[in-house]
Amino acid sequence: MIPRHVPLVETTRGGTPECVHYGSIAVVDASGQLVAAAGDPDSLNFTRSALKPLQALPFIEDGGMERYGFTSHELALMCASHSGEAVHVAIVQRMLARVGLDEAALQCGCHAPSYYVANGLAPPPGAKWNALHHNCSGKHAGFLAYCVMNDQPLSTYLESGHPLQQRIRTTVARFAQGDGIASGIDGCSAPNYAMPLKRLAQMYARLAAEDTAEMRALYFAMTRHPDLVSGTGRTDFAIMQTGGGDWVSKAGADGIQAIGIRSKGLGIAIRIADGSPRALHAATVAALEQFGLLDDSSGTPLAAYDCPPIRNYRGIEVGAVVPVLKLRRA
């Protein structure tokens, strides 16, 4: 079943359309009521890193925060796709130490810190990275903390049959409200889940609006520390800064953006079918504008994502990234 995606973003060259980025958008309230949409709000989409707040939920529900004396800093890292900056690495290291472990227990793998690509820099020659620099290391540290707390095996913490992953699956199914979900392995080797786009939007509406201790803790951690959830020069940081505490935002690999709007009790989920970051960023700004959440991006940290020019190797402006999406009210 191929989703009924529609063109959301184009690029132009000399004023003529060149690339077309297809996708879908769902805007939903906390009860799951569809408020607006573009494309196919029922399409099944992997949640990827937008799932992180739900993957942290069992740890919070079981009293992990109190057990290890974790604050909003540690919780922000559990929900993060961080940039591997010094502050991110230090907090994850501290989390593992608190649990009695070190980076050798992390099974997320290793990649060069997102900091460099996000800021157009080359990593310094000879620099070495370890699992702490992986954008998901905070989530994995939280997984391990959950296992230690509940006396569950550490070496198999990413297997789908492990009690932690079973618990997360149940949590995801609960948030999917009986709609079908599908599973796969994420970039960091953890099980990940696909759910209807409207259910991802609902998850973020609940995150923003639901008055439970767990949801409040997640919302506070993410909106108070957008620099920890994301990083210097990254989109979620810019979105949450622009929202000024009212918007909780999390991107996922391959074209996922989820945003919860506290003041309106709404969640927005955007999927770019081809996974293009430039299209995702442009569609996000356009959706916020069309929904009346953003009057004018200029002067905000989102200005750089609003119809950005495309420049060639000599810096000549050859075109632009142009949203063509139209949110229709449900």
Place this chain on the structure above:
Amino acid sequence: MIPRHVPLVETTRGGTPECVHYGSIAVVDASGQLVAAAGDPDSLNFTRSALKPLQALPFIEDGGMERYGFTSHELALMCASHSGEAVHVAIVQRMLARVGLDEAALQCGCHAPSYYVANGLAPPPGAKWNALHHNCSGKHAGFLAYCVMNDQPLSTYLESGHPLQQRIRTTVARFAQGDGIASGIDGCSAPNYAMPLKRLAQMYARLAAEDTAEMRALYFAMTRHPDLVSGTGRTDFAIMQTGGGDWVSKAGADGIQAIGIRSKGLGIAIRIADGSPRALHAATVAALEQFGLLDDSSGTPLAAYDCPPIRNYRGIEVGAVVPVLKLRRA
């Protein structure tokens, strides 16, 4: 006007579809007759680097090859999106010297040689590049040779009003057979043109099948020297090696692939709307297979592009790139 693209390639994760790459395919004979298609064969698409043989045509028509004693090596470089390997740089340098110029005359800009990305390597620390390494430097050297030969200004050779660029525009319009074209500025700062996908396919059918001295020279140069037109580990090299001299192939940025099949007198043009290289490569192999041109990719240089697995940071296979295109006979 947004083209009527269709899903050509999906990615999967855990067996569930994740990314969808839309696009169109046109298969056309040398007379312009549509033989098969997927999506929108009439869609207007920038030709990007697939235009290079036409951009070299005025130089050949005016006797430039004889004038400068250029062989198929130099002509292959004029048609190339080369990898900036030593052999590429040396030939372009030699071309410029023959014309009495050096790299200071090139206005293509500069980027790290494609060799590194294509082969999963990091450039050596401290390495410096100049315009000779730009993938289009051979095309630009040919532009400059044309200007010197015809006593035309060098400093403005990329301006759309320059006689060379006017001549190229007329050439493009001739190959578009009266269909509308559109113009823009390419990555290398040269004017580039969009034309209906079926006309790009026809251009490659003519390149493969037309019995004129110019077309024969272009076809011979490109198919004899696929390593010069492309580079180590690159797709056009793999396609032309697999074709064994029967297929002339040229990719263009942002999702363009054009192939001429000499034995069948056909041209194939493929466009991935979002510009994704992985989707373009998979769609190309699938189109060659569906058209009966490739029985089985295994054992050929194209095997790596045929439904390749997607691996995560730890090398675990999490999914695959899967063509879903269906070529319908016209």
